[in-house]
Amino acid sequence: MNLWVLAFAGGVAGLDGTSFPQVMLSRPVVAGALMGWLLGIPVEGALLGAVLELFHLGILPIGATPYPEAGTAMVAAVWAYAVSGTTHGAGLLLAIAFALFWERVAGASVVLMRRWNSWILTAGQPPATPAAVESRHLIATGTDFLRAGVLALTGGVIGGAAIAELHPFWPWGGDAAEGVLHVAGVGGAAGALAIFGGWRERWRLVLVGVSVGVLFLAVA
Amino acid sequence: MKPGIRIRAGMFLRSLAIQGSWNYRTMIGGGFAFALMPALRAIHGEQPAALRDAIERHRGIFNSHPYLVGVALGAVARLEAEGTDPATIDRFKSAVRGSLGSLGDGLIWAGWRPAWAMVALILLHVGAPWWSAVLAFLVGYNAGHLALRGWGFHIGYHHGLAVAGQLRRAHVADASGVLASVGAVLLGVLLPLVVAAAPPDTQRMLPWLGAAVLACAAGLRWGNQVRTPCVVAIFGAALVTLIGRVLA
Numbered sequence: 001m002n003l004w005v006l007a008f009a010g011g012v013a014g015l016d017g018t019s020f021p022q023v024m025l026s027r028p029v030v031a032g033a034l035m036g037w038l039l040g041i042p043v044e045g046a047l048l049g050a051v052l053e054l055f056h057l058g059i060l061p062i063g064a065t066p067y068p069e070a071g072t073a074m075v076a077a078v079w080a081y082a083v084s085g086t087t088h089g090a091g092l093l094l095a096i097a098f099a100l101f102w103e104r105v106a107g108a109s110v111v112l113m114r115r116w117n118s119w120i121l122t123a124g125q126p127p128a129t130p131a132a133v134e135s136r137h138l139i140a141t142g143t144d145f146l147r148a149g150v151l152a153l154t155g156g157v158i159g160g161a162a163i164a165e166l167h168p169f170w171p172w173g174g175d176a177a178e179g180v181l182h183v184a185g186v187g188g189a190a191g192a193l194a195i196f197g198g199w200r201e202r203w204r205l206v207l208v209g210v211s212v213g214v215l216f217l218a219v220a
Numbered sequence: 221m222k223p224g225i226r227i228r229a230g231m232f233l234r235s236l237a238i239q240g241s242w243n244y245r246t247m248i249g250g251g252f253a254f255a256l257m258p259a260l261r262a263i264h265g266e267q268p269a270a271l272r273d274a275i276e277r278h279r280g281i282f283n284s285h286p287y288l289v290g291v292a293l294g295a296v297a298r299l300e301a302e303g304t305d306p307a308t309i310d311r312f313k314s315a316v317r318g319s320l321g322s323l324g325d326g327l328i329w330a331g332w333r334p335a336w337a338m339v340a341l342i343l344l345h346v347g348a349p350w351w352s353a354v355l356a357f358l359v360g361y362n363a364g365h366l367a368l369r370g371w372g373f374h375i376g377y378h379h380g381l382a383v384a385g386q387l388r389r390a391h392v393a394d395a396s397g398v399l400a401s402v403g404a405v406l407l408g409v410l411l412p413l414v415v416a417a418a419p420p421d422t423q424r425m426l427p428w429l430g431a432a433v434l435a436c437a438a439g440l441r442w443g444n445q446v447r448t449p450c451v452v453a454i455f456g457a458a459l460v461t462l463i464g465r466v467l468a
Contacts (some may be wrong), residue, residue, distance in 0.1 A: 020237040033354045046350035058444045060329045097458035117243035128275040137254040141240030169464030175419035179428040180457045184450035186432045190439025191446040195330045202404035209408020
């Protein structure tokens, strides 16, 4: 698929996550599934997105706190997995490892972007006119789209090459790679209880939920 | 001149991009002025000096949760239209910016959003088609998201300075507590489904299941502190392939 599609999808995911329109196209499970669908691997995309989502349940983008930008990283990681040509569990593991790394890179770029926005809004002491305010706001928003697009593009290319090169060197079976992801994902998801009040405050409700989940497993 | 319905609709649409120029100096100040501009044009359009003065005041520092910023936007549009003293408007903005931020963080980032993300994950784990999980998340989440934005803008515009009382009467803070409870139940439903999704190799399944149960218990007990060791475990496993490549 055309690299422009990768850049555009990354730009959309990045913009959605940071500024416009924040309808959660940038959530890992959504971005992963939709990117996978674009690439003809929707199930694998959704799987990668679901794993990364487990790690993001407990992350809160509060105030000026730097946080990992998952949407752009997810788009890049699904592309990387697709172009690497692997269907091995090690490919999934490497794609998630890459996404976890790349979301940090993308998060750091958001910090730089916000410093850049300060400059855009104040450079040359702009007059207090509608045109000055609107044009600078739109330039900042457009630059954010470009930032995320470039990150997705470079991430997809680098990640694809890395996964293709490295996955044959996984020394154990595919199940072992998936097992690592599975255990780590469970820990990451369970940690999200902190944002709902923590174990001491919510243990009864968690156990109610666990009962429902176990009941479903027993029936299914 | 009071902003008409078309102007208010324009402000609402612009408010979707209010964080487009987020920065460490004025935070969403630039976005606030951008979203308020249709109203400022309508109110002060024929008085250039008054328009410049209003823009200067509103492009200064401001912050809010993006979904609740409509409360402040609507109220400020009304106050500007009524010719309220600028110092009063500034005091109002200073008073609401902290509370709109913390209310939205608790309600959306720590409640509504993870709840719908877990609904999507639960659907995927019970075998629903990928698209239905994504659709459920996007439709369910955004129904509440857009309703909250619209409601916030509505009460802000219609109640002006008295909007804080409306927020209290709407029990927004109580809703955060309810969502946290719902989130805890949903997490409880999700965890056994994720634990049971161990790799299918039956010979190795038991150790993986045991490790997953331990990871689950650690996460429930120590919260987000467990995230870092989990991520390090994935990086460590990926490093094995890199070492293998170097040694080959």
